[in-house]
Amino acid sequence: xxxxxxxxxxxxxxxxxxxxxxxxxxxxxxxxxxxxxxxxxxxxxxxxxxxxxxxxxxxxxxxxxxxxxxxxxxxxxxxxxxxxxxxxxxxxxxxxxxxxxx
Amino acid sequence: xxxxxxxxxxxxxxxxxxxxxxxxxxxxxxxxxxxxxxxxxxxxxxxxxxxxxxxxxxxxxxxxxxxxxxxxxxxxxxxxxxxxxxxxxxxxxxxxxxxxxxxxxxxxxxxxxxxxxxxxxxxxxxxxxxxxxxxxxxxxxxxxxxxxxxxxxx
Numbered sequence: 380x381x382x383x384x385x386x387x388x389x390x391x392x393x394x395x396x397x398x399x400x401x402x403x404x405x406x407x408x409x410x411x412x413x414x415x416x417x418x419x420x421x422x423x424x425x426x427x428x429x430x431x432x433x434x435x436x437x438x439x440x441x442x443x444x445x446x447x448x449x450x451x452x453x454x455x456x457x458x459x460x461x462x463x464x465x466x467x468x469x470x471x472x473x474x475x476x477x478x479x480x481x
Numbered sequence: 482x483x484x485x486x487x488x489x490x491x492x493x494x495x496x497x498x499x500x501x502x503x504x505x506x507x508x509x510x511x512x513x514x515x516x517x518x519x520x521x522x523x524x525x526x527x528x529x530x531x532x533x534x535x536x537x538x539x540x541x542x543x544x545x546x547x548x549x550x551x552x553x554x555x556x557x558x559x560x561x562x563x564x565x566x567x568x569x570x571x572x573x574x575x576x577x578x579x580x581x582x583x584x585x586x587x588x589x590x591x592x593x594x595x596x597x598x599x600x601x602x603x604x605x606x607x608x609x610x611x612x613x614x615x616x617x618x619x620x621x622x623x624x625x626x627x628x629x630x631x632x633x634x635x
Contacts, residue, residue: 384583384585393581399517400519400520401546407592408539408594409590409595411522411590412589413586413627420627429546439610465614
């Protein structure tokens with residue numbers, strides 16, 4: 380087995396423009412939040428995101444204008460936190476294409 | 482997929498759904514496009530330095546994402562020894578050979594929850610995020626959140 384421990388910046392550096400990412404967690408539960416905040420700082424372009432119930436981690440990448448397509452069954456924050464504002468803005472401005480799956 | 486019959490998604494989202502002939506019965510079935518991400522990105526409670534990992538509590542679709550994706554990147558609350566994972570092998574649902582990177586990041590799910598470690602959403606963190614998106618200061622929010630997490634105080 381090969382050792383794969385690295386720091387946050389090196390791991391985030393594996394992601395390149397245009398790649399397709401599956402984002403873990405569900406709604407506001409066990410999201411890879413901090414990793415996706417770091418991704419959102421990198422000025423990446425044209426990413427595609429998929430998860431059944433996308434929440435904060437995905438929204439952060441959308442809010443940074445790094446996303447062109449999202450595949451989801453649900454995308455939001457639930458309860459008192461409401462809609463996902465970065466995703467909503469991107470879709471309303473025509474920058475993000477939403478594809479709702481089963 | 483039988484569950485799609487009756488849904489307008491079949492005609493409205495041709496990028497994902499097509500009606501095809503079932504080669505066995507000759508009838509019609511709805512085919513769903515397989516999605517193959519470059520990376521699955523997951524936050525887990527425990528992983529060893531090789532990428533063997535254990536999720537505690539609900540795993541949602543995370544295990545499926547690791548199988549669908551070319552490679553997986555893990556952030557983990559804690560890097561643990563391989564021996565400690567071996568004590569309950571069936572719970573080690575992510576094998577090392579699917580994993581490209583392991584980042585130790587305690588609090589890496591915040592302001593979201595992480596089962597058994599922090600079980601409630603952090604209201605202050607969520608409100609700050611929402612205000613940052615609305616106020617156009619989202620990059621500052623991200624920078625602060627990452628800096629705090631890397632210092633170990635996520």
